[in-house]
Amino acid sequence: MSDIADRYDPAATEARWYPVWEERGYFAADPKAAKKPFSIVMPPPNVTGSLHLGHALDNTLQDILIRTKRMDGFNALWVPGTDHASIAVHVLLDRQLATEGTTRHALGRDAFLERAWQWKEQSGGTITRQLRLLGSSCDWGRERFTMDAGLSRAVREAFVRLWDEGLIYRDDYIVNWCPRCQTVLADLEVEREERDAEFVYIKYGPLTLGTVRPETKLGDTGLAVHPRDKRYTPYVGQTLTIPSVHGEIQIRVVADEAVDPDFGTGVIKVTPGHDPTDFEIGKRHGLPVRTVIGFDGKMTDLAGPYAGMDRFECRKRIVEDMQAQGLVDRIEPYRHAVGVCYRCKTVVEPLVSKQWWVRTKPLADVAIKAVREGRIKIIPRAWSKTYYHWMENIRDWCISRQLWWGHRIPAWYCETDGSVHVSRTDLTACPTCGGPVKQDPDVLDTWFSSGLWPCSTLGWPDQTDDLKTFYPTSVLVTGYDILFFWVARMAMLGLKFMDDVPFRDVYIHTLVRDAEGQKMSKSKGNVVDPLGVMERFGTDAFRFTLATLSVPGVRDVRISDDRIESYRNFANKLWNAARFALSNLDGYDARRAAKVAPSLADRWIESRFDAAVRAVRDSLRRYRFNDAAAALYEFTWRELCDWYVEMAKLPLYKPASPDERLRAQHTLVTVLEGTLRLLHPFMPFITEELWQRLPKTKAPESIMIAAYPKARRKAQDASAERDMGTVVDLVTAIRAIRGEMRISPAATLGVTVRPAPEHAALLGDQQRMVEALARATLTVDPAATRPPGSALAVAGGTEAYVDLAGVVDVAAERARLEKEIRKAAETIAFLEGKLGRPEFVEKAPAEVVERERERLGTERRLRDKLTASLSWIADGRG
């Protein structure tokens, strides 16, 4: 025992094993292996990122799956990697450059990119190092980055094919523009924030209307009312001449369904240049676009006297000016949601510009069908509804970004004839006229490349062995927050280019919150750092905690130190169970031991282990990580440690024969060994450490590549479980008396047992075991009578009289019995009521009725025994 510490030390163990696994190549998959493939691509974290709880959860679940499958004999591949996070890198470098007093535009494109790469080389590896600390068994030899040469080729191939099929186009449209990032954003990249605003009612000649953006008044090219709004029918079609802050303007009134007649005055101003709805209205009615706010967020020359003014400053000024001219009817406070940039939280400005778009409808139709037909299974199923809803209402996807870090759009413009050419290879001259060309300056949305991730990481567009073997991937594990951003787009692009789904299952997991249920954010300062947690409690405990929190369908979970601590204790429990086994192995001989007949305890724990195997496998198959973890916890602690280890002490410490001891050693070692394998995907480090120390025959050199336990029908032993149940009941009943009578655990109790006929043989056989577990001296006698000064324990039909002579407390025993009788009486009343209703007896299934009858009988017998005991005391025999 001297060579194994009495507490588990996670740090040393974790540092020892990961490098061993990686160096021995256990993580690497071989596409040529003659095993059934099982593959996962890791949702690529941002290259700018460091490990947060979301990553930790996501990767723990994937690691559990991949380790299980690997142990189970599958050709298991887990592809890791990172994405280039275009906007995030820009935000980060912009900030850096600002501290140096410069900007990216001053630096120039090439120098900026050089700097970005430099940054990526230096800091981009942070998260992958942290994933190793978590124990992630991914195939690092296949690590990919979205801007790798191969993946960049995939992006270009995808772009060209979509262009050739007319699924990519370039058009003027109103887009979400971030004036700070100086780029367009996709609809999904705009977040909503509730803000207080002023709802300004402006007089437009005979009409009055409310707006929260008075500054866009300068860009108005129309007014609109609802077609069936009788109040305004006379004005529809008219062009009004009305006074405004910059003189009189001509403005046309149109009728459009988009107007809500019940909101405000029922009239809206139409500003096609600065509002998506107005843009659509303008299109329908031929109203011109008038851009009064520029890409820099400042008023343009068209804003006349306000030109050059910041848009928010202009809002204030224009209201003041209008008030001075009597054009403001009234101002009301108003709370509404404004769109902000998801990266920098700047208020987005809708602006008209020419961008590249993906025509999503045809792609989405196929992706919807794949889920409807079950070729992609979303788990939990409820999420497929959300998926359908979004996919069915999908809008075209703006994929160009006015940024530099990313995949540059493979389109060239001829400076001579103005033609556009999309090409797989870089162009130096116009293919039609030979004139000079210029490449489009913009890059593609990062999600465009991550949308190709499942195929591009496996080698697409080449038909590689990896692609043939591992595509479609088996399961995608991710949080619901990127269901649209990523999952939906992978489904569309994967089906488009591979003509097959990118993954068969999608497991959507929870998001992790802090102990107060708050979303974690740096500004709130409530970010739980997984590395800190791992350091304090151990990585295995952390992983196990995450697994227990993973209930399919639950949206958010909270993580707290208390919870992690309890699983650290679990790891320690396991450690000490192994320590117990290891310190009792002198003289152990596996081959001889295997020939000895198992005891009741041996048969019982083997049967229970088998049940645990079935529960864990079944739960994992259904992605019920919490259930799998609970089954492991319950088996290991409640059954193996609390009962089997305690029972094994008898044959180990005081064997009736050498064989008995040998057999206990054998069961202890083999069940523990199996438990470690069953636990390994959840707690890889501690299980490896302990497994290495256990004696084994014909085992591989690491638990990682050992077989995952299989359920064995012949291990199931109903009679052992029933008999153990009786022993446990009796022991527990005796202990309860000890506990409630406040008798020291150190004292040995004298107990007379009068077994029920069906328990006689068993209790004769297990007498020493009951004595050991209950710390008692037993007299088993079917004809026993109750000794004076004793308390009664009941286990089924068996009675046990606990000798309390000397320590007897009549009042306490009476109180205890009265409480028990009360409980029994309540149950009896309930069951009698239930069984007394003819409807129940007639309509309920026969086995339910039978079960309730049996319960009633049992409870009645118990009550009778307790009542007899009480009167026995009252007679003064206590």
Added chain:
RNA sequence: GGGCGGAUAGCUCAGUCGGGAGAGCGCAGCCCUUACAAGGCUGAGGUCGCAGGUUCGAUCCCUGCUCCGCCUACCA
């Protein structure tokens, strides 16, 4: 506006064939019993958000309501 999730022990949460509800932590009592005090044994604690309905029987299924959270949307 539409959609989704949640409401169960003091706290955090499980409970997927509808048959008197469980865990962890916390709490109380007795214990350093030779694996483990990061532990052992015992115990207290719940009208399963509210109101109806279906059913012999509802935490579970249906309807409505209240409160919390999230997603989504062209009410400016």
